[in-house]
């Protein structure tokens with residue numbers, strides 16, 4: 001005897017196409033003001049990103065991972081969250097931080113190499129970013145389980161790349177989330193590269209989205225350069241999570257247009273001709289086209305948006321660089337609520353040494 | 360040939376791959392990209408993608424699969440991109456790689472070399488500046504090697520590849536390109552388990568390894584009034600007890616220098632060893648100049664953590680002043 005006991009399919013969703021036309025049936029209800037707000041946040045993310053790369057070249061920031069081309073995935077999903085939802089980003093999520101209201105000077109401080117930048121202010125519900133690839137999905141699952149236990153009407157979102165889906169922790173997290181119907185959204189930005197390794201070498205599966213099926217919940221692929229599509233998919237998934245219907249995996253299909261980080265040289269492993277077509281698919285341009293068609297855009301307004309973004313970015317860097325330095329002994333702090341005897345001794349040692357030699 | 364450590368390791372890998380078809384490399388970005396530090400540059404092109412495997416991001420899988428390859432007749436050299444990502448592979452390292460010889464009572468063994476950069480001083484992101492050697496040294500069944508120069512890197516790596524047991528080969532990333540020296544093209548080996556006296560001296564023994572060898576030599580070089588003997592351990596497990604003990608028996612004083620956190624660092628083991636084997640030769644308390652029991656700070660404040668020449672000098676002075 002032989003029969004088929006499972007078949008599966010994966011949906012692909014796109015609301016806004018490359019020409020700026022929308023699929024009316026799928027278009028979420030959003031006002032013109034909100035659409036403008038989307039655009040403003042995407043511009044702010046882009047300007048921050050461009051500045052960060054310049055500052056890195058000047059030696060004022062350390063290694064930085066660019067968002068370029070992934071703004072729709074990040075801003076669209078982050079703006080779909082409610083205030084109490086908690087995001088778990090990886091290192092490429094400046095756009096998520098920005099959309100969630102993280103003060104820009106803190107982001108700059110962090111990337112300049114000051115861990116105080118990851119101390120998110122109250123109300124900015126973003127967990128410190130994960131430098132290690134694919135190990136934070138379990139944290140998001142656990143936090144979601146805690147929300148459920150406490151009957152809090154909130155969900156979590158965890159952000160990661162295509163490469164992260166190769167990690168065991170990702171699979172364990174998916175499985176736990178499925179089993180406990182945890183209110184969590186797994187948001188994968190499939191930018192098609194993990195440093196030099198193309199996604200085709202990362203997995204033999206057709207899509208990342210389908211990995212959810214093995215864990216008993218829905219996976220969907222969306223056009224990651226379509227801010228409306230990402231917004232809608234995330235909002236649906238979050239609503240479903242908050243209604244107790246369990247997790248969702250969203251694969252935002254997009255492209256990493258910059259080097260992996262400022263320490264990488266992508267010309268070693270991919271041709272510029274591969275990147276060019278993605279410039280035409282730029283998420284900001286695409287939204288702009290839609291806005292032009294619908295008469296909610298003017299070049300004057302755009303110029304103003306850019307100017308305002310630049311002002312914020314400029315001020316933020318000034319503020320970041322004006323932050324007083326840590327004292328040497330402060331590198332000991334935050335290991336425990338109460339320092340251990342050994343740490344107290346080491347703290348004193350650092351203090352005395354600084355007195356002797358200057359810091 | 361004047362080579363830096365990156366090129367010396369690349370040369371050792373290429374020569375062993377040329378010589379022995381069972382040697383294969385695997386890891387993240389080790390193929391076309393040549394590794395993020397370019398240590399495996401050109402090897403995929405030269406030996407083919409079937410011998411230099413770009414793997415998915417799966418450290419546990421990389422080490423676990425390497426164990427499988429090793430027991431089935433290959434000599435895998437997995438690369439873990441940064442020391443911080445050894446942690447995801449810990450179960451495979453400490454519960455399996457290290458025990459398979461014992462578990463099978465000698466029927467199977469695991470001839471693999473796990474390469475990984477280690478240490479700070481490159482102003483990196485979190486998990487990219489750590490010194491986790493103690494975890495591995497503490498694991499019975501693993502050998503742990505850490506070169507301090509291009510010449511040593513080549514000779515030690517060849518020994519590691521030919522070793523029948525699992526070897527963790529740490530590459531101090533701060534000195535990947537900081538030292539250039541003559542590295543013979545011809546093959547040579549440096550034995551695992553043998554330390555090297557890199558500078559002879561009579562007043563005090565300084566025991567160190569990895570990138571701290573360079574810093575220690577700089578510190579010692581600037582001190583005209585103390586004659587320091589400097590030992591580069593080269594191998595952290597097994598430790599070369601003889602070289603350490605006989606030097607301290609001669610000088611009567613000891614200082615240990617490492618970047619790793621102080622508590623239970625390799626220094627603690629050496630202090631215990633000297634207590635067991637050289638206590639009556641000691642003329643002063645042993646000093647440890649180490650990292651702190653904290654997270655290595657990010658770029659901006661990393662220098663507060665770093666074991667620098669000044670700290671080493673201060674340590675030596677403390678021992679000399681406390682001597683009987």
Ligand SMILES: Cc1ncc(C[n+]2csc(CCOP(=O)(O)OP(=O)(O)O)c2C)c(N)n1
Pocket residue numbers: 092131132133134160161162163164165191193194195256260387416418440444447
């Ligand atoms: C566990 C782990 N292994 C290796 C690395 C080194 N590393 C940093 S980013 C990266 C690629 C990640 O690719 P992907 O998950 O697709 O995300 P992307 O960077 O493309 O956004 C690697 C291998 C790491 N940070 N963590």
